[in-house]
Amino acid sequence: MIIVFDLQASRRDIDHVVRRAASLRLKTHVSQQGGRTRVGLHGDLDGLDPSVFSGLPGVQDVRTLTRPFHLASREFKDEATHVHVGDEIVGGDRLVLMAGPCSVETRDQMMRVGSMVREAGATFIRGGAFKPRSSPYSFRGLAEEGLEILAEVREATGLLVVTEVMSPEQVGLVAGYADVFQIGARNMQNYALLDAVGKAGRPVLLKRGMSSTVEELLLSAEYILSHGNPDVILCERGIRTFETMTRNTLDINSVPLLHELTHLPVVVDPSHGTGKASLVPAVSRAAVAAGADGLLIEVHHDPSNAWSDGDQSITGEAFSKLVPQLMGIQRALTGTEPDPR
Amino acid sequence: MIIVFDLQASRRDIDHVVRRAASLRLKTHVSQQGGRTRVGLHGDLDGLDPSVFSGLPGVQDVRTLTRPFHLASREFKDEATHVHVGDEIVGGDRLVLMAGPCSVETRDQMMRVGSMVREAGATFIRGGAFKPRSSPYSFRGLAEEGLEILAEVREATGLLVVTEVMSPEQVGLVAGYADVFQIGARNMQNYALLDAVGKAGRPVLLKRGMSSTVEELLLSAEYILSHGNPDVILCERGIRTFETMTRNTLDINSVPLLHELTHLPVVVDPSHGTGKASLVPAVSRAAVAAGADGLLIEVHHDPSNAWSDGDQSITGEAFSKLVPQLMGIQRALTGTEPDPR
Amino acid sequence: MIIVFDLQASRRDIDHVVRRAASLRLKTHVSQQGGRTRVGLHGDLDGLDPSVFSGLPGVQDVRTLTRPFHLASREFKDEATHVHVGDEIVGGDRLVLMAGPCSVETRDQMMRVGSMVREAGATFIRGGAFKPRSSPYSFRGLAEEGLEILAEVREATGLLVVTEVMSPEQVGLVAGYADVFQIGARNMQNYALLDAVGKAGRPVLLKRGMSSTVEELLLSAEYILSHGNPDVILCERGIRTFETMTRNTLDINSVPLLHELTHLPVVVDPSHGTGKASLVPAVSRAAVAAGADGLLIEVHHDPSNAWSDGDQSITGEAFSKLVPQLMGIQRALTGTEPDPR
Amino acid sequence: MIIVFDLQASRRDIDHVVRRAASLRLKTHVSQQGGRTRVGLHGDLDGLDPSVFSGLPGVQDVRTLTRPFHLASREFKDEATHVHVGDEIVGGDRLVLMAGPCSVETRDQMMRVGSMVREAGATFIRGGAFKPRSSPYSFRGLAEEGLEILAEVREATGLLVVTEVMSPEQVGLVAGYADVFQIGARNMQNYALLDAVGKAGRPVLLKRGMSSTVEELLLSAEYILSHGNPDVILCERGIRTFETMTRNTLDINSVPLLHELTHLPVVVDPSHGTGKASLVPAVSRAAVAAGADGLLIEVHHDPSNAWSDGDQSITGEAFSKLVPQLMGIQRALTGTEPDPR
Numbered sequence A, B, C, D: 001m002i003i004v005f006d007l008q009a010s011r012r013d014i015d016h017v018v019r020r021a022a023s024l025r026l027k028t029h030v031s032q033q034g035g036r037t038r039v040g041l042h043g044d045l046d047g048l049d050p051s052v053f054s055g056l057p058g059v060q061d062v063r064t065l066t067r068p069f070h071l072a073s074r075e076f077k078d079e080a081t082h083v084h085v086g087d088e089i090v091g092g093d094r095l096v097l098m099a100g101p102c103s104v105e106t107r108d109q110m111m112r113v114g115s116m117v118r119e120a121g122a123t124f125i126r127g128g129a130f131k132p133r134s135s136p137y138s139f140r141g142l143a144e145e146g147l148e149i150l151a152e153v154r155e156a157t158g159l160l161v162v163t164e165v166m167s168p169e170q171v172g173l174v175a176g177y178a179d180v181f182q183i184g185a186r187n188m189q190n191y192a193l194l195d196a197v198g199k200a201g202r203p204v205l206l207k208r209g210m211s212s213t214v215e216e217l218l219l220s221a222e223y224i225l226s227h228g229n230p231d232v233i234l235c236e237r238g239i240r241t242f243e244t245m246t247r248n249t250l251d252i253n254s255v256p257l258l259h260e261l262t263h264l265p266v267v268v269d270p271s272h273g274t275g276k277a278s279l280v281p282a283v284s285r286a287a288v289a290a291g292a293d294g295l296l297i298e299v300h301h302d303p304s305n306a307w308s309d310g311d312q313s314i315t316g317e318a319f320s321k322l323v324p325q326l327m328g329i330q331r332a333l334t335g336t337e338p339d340p341r
Helices: A011-023 A107-120 A144-157 A170-175 A191-199 A214-225 A254-261 A270-274 A277-289 A316-333 B011-023 B107-120 B144-157 B170-175 B191-199 B214-225 B254-261 B270-274 B277-289 B316-333 C011-023 C107-120 C144-157 C170-175 C191-199 C214-225 C254-261 C270-274 C277-290 C316-333 D011-023 D107-120 D144-157 D170-175 D191-199 D214-225 D254-261 D270-274 D277-289 D316-333
Strands: A002-005 A027-033 A036-042 A059-063 A083-085 A088-090 A096-100 A124-126 A160-164 A180-183 A204-207 A232-236 A266-268 A294-298 B002-005 B027-033 B036-042 B059-063 B083-085 B088-090 B096-100 B124-126 B160-164 B180-183 B204-207 B232-236 B266-268 B294-298 C002-005 C027-033 C036-042 C059-063 C083-085 C088-090 C096-100 C124-126 C160-164 C180-183 C204-207 C232-236 C266-268 C294-298 D002-005 D027-033 D036-042 D059-063 D083-085 D088-090 D096-100 D124-126 D160-164 D180-183 D204-207 D232-236 D266-268 D294-298
Touching: A002 A011, A011 A027, A011 A036, A088 A096, A096 A107, A096 A316, A107 A124, A107 A144, A107 A316, A124 A144, A144 A160, A144 A170, A170 A180, A170 A191, A180 A191, A191 A214, A204 A214, A214 A232, A214 A254, A232 A254, A254 A266, A254 B277, A266 A277, A270 A277, A270 A294, A277 A294, A277 A316, A277 B254, A277 B277, A316 B316, B002 B011, B011 B027, B011 B036, B088 B096, B096 B107, B096 B316, B107 B124, B107 B144, B107 B316, B124 B144, B144 B160, B144 B170, B170 B180, B170 B191, B180 B191, B191 B214, B204 B214, B214 B232, B214 B254, B232 B254, B254 B266, B266 B277, B270 B277, B270 B294, B277 B294, B277 B316, C002 C011, C011 C027, C011 C036, C088 C096, C096 C107, C096 C316, C107 C124, C107 C144, C107 C316, C124 C144, C144 C160, C144 C170, C170 C180, C170 C191, C180 C191, C191 C214, C204 C214, C214 C232, C214 C254, C232 C254, C254 C266, C254 C277, C254 D277, C266 C277, C270 C277, C270 C294, C277 C294, C277 C316, C277 D254, C277 D277, C316 D316, D002 D011, D011 D027, D011 D036, D088 D096, D096 D107, D096 D316, D107 D124, D107 D144, D107 D316, D124 D144, D144 D160, D144 D170, D170 D180, D170 D191, D180 D191, D191 D214, D204 D214, D214 D232, D214 D254, D232 D254, D254 D266, D266 D277, D270 D277, D270 D294, D277 D294, D277 D316
Parallel strands: A096 A124, A096 A294, A124 A160, A160 A180, A180 A204, A204 A232, A232 A266, A266 A294, B096 B124, B096 B294, B124 B160, B160 B180, B180 B204, B204 B232, B232 B266, B266 B294, C096 C124, C096 C294, C124 C160, C160 C180, C180 C204, C204 C232, C232 C266, C266 C294, D096 D124, D096 D294, D124 D160, D160 D180, D180 D204, D204 D232, D232 D266, D266 D294
Antiparallel strands: A002 A036, A002 A059, A027 A036, A083 A088, B002 B036, B002 B059, B027 B036, B083 B088, C002 C036, C002 C059, C027 C036, C083 C088, D002 D036, D002 D059, D027 D036, D083 D088
C-alpha cells in the first residue's frame, strides 16, 4: 500500500502516518517523487482497510499494490532508477558494457583483458575472485589476491569493478575492492546474503537464478531494497530448459517484461545465457535491440586456455568488432517512440 | 555420408555410386554445389566403411556427417537456402514480414488487416482457416471459407498467403489457396503430415514444437527435405518453460544457433513467443538484431475483439511504428563483418 | 453446464432441453447416472444464464462446470469408468499389465516375448507396427506386416493387442487388428487423429505429450469423448524436464491428480518415463502404489539387440520377478480406506 | 582416482602414497572397506598417469572414477551408508518418518503435532525456525525461540529434531538444538553454507534444488563429504517443470537412480513434491515402493490455519492412516530379490 501526500503535507502529517503504520506492525518506506512524499507500507497487509489512512491530514491518495514486490514495482516508482557508479550511470541513456574474464587468474591476464575491453568501450571490468563451482574440486578463485588484482586494474585503466560476493562474511572484504557487488545466480535466494548486501550501501548486480521466475527475481531485489539500498541492477543470464545445445536459454522476453514491471535497470549476460562464444555477438545485439541497459560479457585474451568458462568467452578482437554494432543498433532506436503499453 | 565428385566425373560415375548405395539399402540424394555433383547417403550408416566409395571412379571425397540431420545441415550444403515464393525470397538479404490475425474471422476483417500490414511493409498475410485448439469446444476455424477469403486478400493486395494445414487429407485443399504451408507447433512431429507436405512441392513454414529441441526441429525439417522438397522455412515461436508471466519463452539463442547448423532460413514469431502484445515490438527488434530472416507477427485491427489470441495481437498502428525500427536495425548491421565462428 | 433431471422426467422433457440447447448452438451429451438422465452442454457457454434451463419441466438441477474439460471430469461423472476390452477391464479392481517390445520386429520375436509376458501375468501385448521416429532415416516399423504378427500373437496366446495409430488414414487399417488404439505422445494434440479415433468406436490409450500439462491431456481426451467414444485410457509416460540422466521425468503426481480430476482409468509407462531398464522395476512399483490402474512396460527377450528402445526394455526374466512385487503392493493396499480428499 | 591397498599394506605404505599425492597438490581421503585401506585422490586429476601410484609398495589397484562426484559414488564406496542419529538409523532396513509442520508457530502447536506424529510412528519432528521466503515481507520464522520449542518437543516426546539452517553464521546456534541440519532447496548450491555444515560434524539432510540435476545434488553432497562429514541424507522434494496444477513435479525416478549412483540414504518430501495435501498419501506410498529410506512430511493439526504451507500439510489423522499403508508396502517388498542392475 502506498500513501501519497499532498504538496502541503507537513512533517507532522507524515510522522503521524508512520506511527499509525508502526502501531499496525507494518514497515514503512518514505520517499519523494515529483515533490510529493510517499510512504510505502509493507508487511501483513491482508484485510487492511485503506480508510485507516485515507482520511488522515495531508493524505491525498491511498493506493493498493497489485504485485507482491512493492519497492521494485513501477506502481511504487514510475521513473527509471539511475544507478550511479563512479562517473557511470546504469539505467540511463547510454548502454553500459561490463566485460572481462570469468575468473581472475593472474595480474598479467587481467591487465591484458582490462586494456582490451577498455579500448573497445567497456567501462566496467568483471572477473571472479570467489567462484561458485558445482564441484568442490574445481578452481574456486584467488580470493583476496584476486580482489587486489581487480583494484590494480581499476587503478591502471579507470575501469570500475564488478565482482561476486558469495557469503555474508565476505561482504566486508569485497566492499574494500568492488564498485558493484555481484550476486550470482545460485545465490539469488540466499536471503542472508541479500540482507547483508542490502545493508552494505553499495550497488548490487543481482543475477536471476537459473530457474527463477521474473517475479522471484523482483522479490529478491525487494530484499535488498527493503534495507534501504536503492541501487539494484537486475541481470538476465539465461534459464534452465530442456534444450541441451546451449548451456541456458536466454530469456529475451524478460528484458521488456522487466521494464514494464520495474524501474530498476536491466543488464543481460549473453555468455552464460548461451554458453557458446559463437552465439554471444548475435545475442548481445538482440539484448540491446530489446532494450537492455547494459551487457555483462565474458572476454578473455585466450579463451582456449581460460581457467573456467573458456567455451563461452569471446576474444578481445571479437568484442571490439561487436561494440560498434551495438552502438549502431542503439543509435537506430534512439528517438523512436516508445512502444505502446 | 556425402560423396563429392570431381569436376570431370561422368553421369556413369554418379550412377555407379547411386547403384552401389541402393545395393546397401541406402537412400541417395543427388545435388549440385559449385559445379560439382554430390550424393548424400542416408539410412542405416552404422559401421559403413567410407572406402566402399572412396576408390570409385570420379569420386573426389567421402565425408562423414556428424549430425543426425543431413540434408538440413551446413555440412551438407554451406550456402544459405533462398526460398522463392512469388517474387519474394525468404533467406536472402531482405527481412520478410508476415503479418495478420490469428484466425480468419470475416472477409471484412481480413481486408482491413491485409491493407494495414501491406501498407506498413509486410509481403505475406497470415491467418488460420484451420485452427488447432486445446479444447474441442473452441472455435476451430472457418475451413474452406477461410481459405477463400485469404485468396481474395491476395488478389486485392498482392500479399502472399501463409496458412496452416493440420492433416494429410487437408494438403490438397490448402494447396489450392496457400503460397506457403504452415505446420503448427503441435504438429512438428506429425510425421504423416510432414511426409505429405514433403511431397506437395510447395514451400513449408515449419514451427518448432513448444518443447522440441533445435535438433528435433531440424530432424522434422529433414522429413520434408528427404521427399525432395527443398523449400523449408524454420520458425522459432517460443518454448515451454517454468516462467508463467509469458505464454512461452522465446528462444533467441536458437536464431544464431540455427544459422550455424543449417542453411535453411529462420523466421521468428514474437506473438506466440511472448503471448503479450506489449512485449512483441521489443522482441521483434531482438529477433532482427539476432539475424532472423523474417518475422511472423499477429496483427489485428481490433485485438480486444479478436476471436482468438487477442492478448498477443498488436494493432495495425503498432505494427506500422515497428517496421521502420526493424529496418533501422537491419541497416545498422548491413555491411558489418560476420561473427567469427 | 450439466442439466440433471429428476427421476420422473419424461423423454419429452429431455428432448425439450436438447432442442433448446441446439437453438443456442450448443452441443449436447446425454447420459445416465444413478437412474437419472443428465444432459451435458458444451460449446460457447460464456454468459449463458442457468435459469434458461432451471425452470424447465423435469429439470432438477443445473450445474456449472469449473474445468475446461467436461465429459472427462469427475464433476460430470463421478464413478470410475471401466473400459472393457475383451474379457478385461481397465479401471476396475485388478491391475492390468500391458507388456511387449517397442517395435514389432519378427514373428519369432513377438511369439517369444508374447509367451513370456503372458506367463508372467500380462493380459495385453504391446508393440509398434507404425513407429514415430525423430529421424526419417530410422526404422519406421513393419506396417501391416507388423499388425498381422500382432494378430497371430493374440491368436496363439489370448493376449489383447494395443498398438499405435499415427494418422487418420491408418485408423481403418489398424482397426482390423488392434483391440486398443494407442495414440502416441507426439500425437496427443493431433486433432484430426483424435477426431478419427473418437469416431472409430474402439478403446483408445491416449499418451500424455512429453510437454503437455495434465489439463491438456484431459482436453485431448475430451476430443475423443465428444465424438461419443467413452473408452479412453489415459497414460502417463514422463515429461520433458532439464534432468538429463533419465530420458524423461515420470510425473508420479499425475496419477492421484488424474484420479481426482477424472473418472477415466490411468495407466503408467515406466519405460519411456525413465528411459533406463534398471529404473523400470522401482518406478513400476511406485506407479502401482500411487494408484495406477495398469502399466505399459517394454519387455524384450534380448534388449541389447532390440531394433529400438533397447536401453529401456527389461528382459522377460526381470518382468516375471517384478509382477509378484506389484501384486504384493496391490494386496497390501486393498481394503485400506481411500485418502481423504 | 582410488588407490586400493592390499591386506598386508603397512601404515608406511599408506603414508607414502598420501605424501606423493600431496606433492601433486591432490587432496586425499583415507577410508577402510572390507579390511582394506583405500585412499581417494581428489583435485585436478586431468592427465594424471595411474602408474605414478600403481607400482608403489602395498598398492593393489588404482581405479579411475567415471563420475565427477567421488566420495558420494558407489564406485568409491559400495555399501549403503547408515546415518546414525540418536538411536535411529537412516539408510538401514527400517523406513524413517520425519513429520511436522512447515514452520514452528507456537509451543502448543508443536506439542500437539509432535505427539500426534509420534503416536503414528514418526521418529523425527520437522519444523522451521528459520524460513526462507520469496518475499521479505512474509513470516520468516521464530528464530531461536523456535529452536527452543523444538528442543522441548524432543524432551517431551523423544522425537529427534531436523530443522533448517540458512547461513554459515547460524550453524553454531542451530547446532545447539538440532539433531540433523536441514539444507533447503534454495541453498543447495550455497557453498559457504555447505562448507560450514561439512565442518560441523553433525548429520545433514540436503534437499535437492528445485531445478538441480541429480548430478548437481551429488556434487553438493560432495562438498559436505569432502570436509570429512560422512553423514549426508539426500532429499528429493520435487523439481520445477511446466506443470502448474502441482507446485513441483516429484521426480520419482531419482529414488532408484540415486540408489544406483550413491551409497547415501535417500528421503522423499511429498509435501513440497506435490504442493497439495490430497496428493501426499499416494505419492508417499509411491516413494516407499520406489525404495525411499524415509519420508519428510508436513503435518499440521489444523492445516487451514497454518502460518505457511497449509495447502500441502496433511492432518494428524491423515498421517496416522497413511503410516500403516507405508508399512504394508515395505513388508510386501521385504525379502524380494533386488532389481537386476
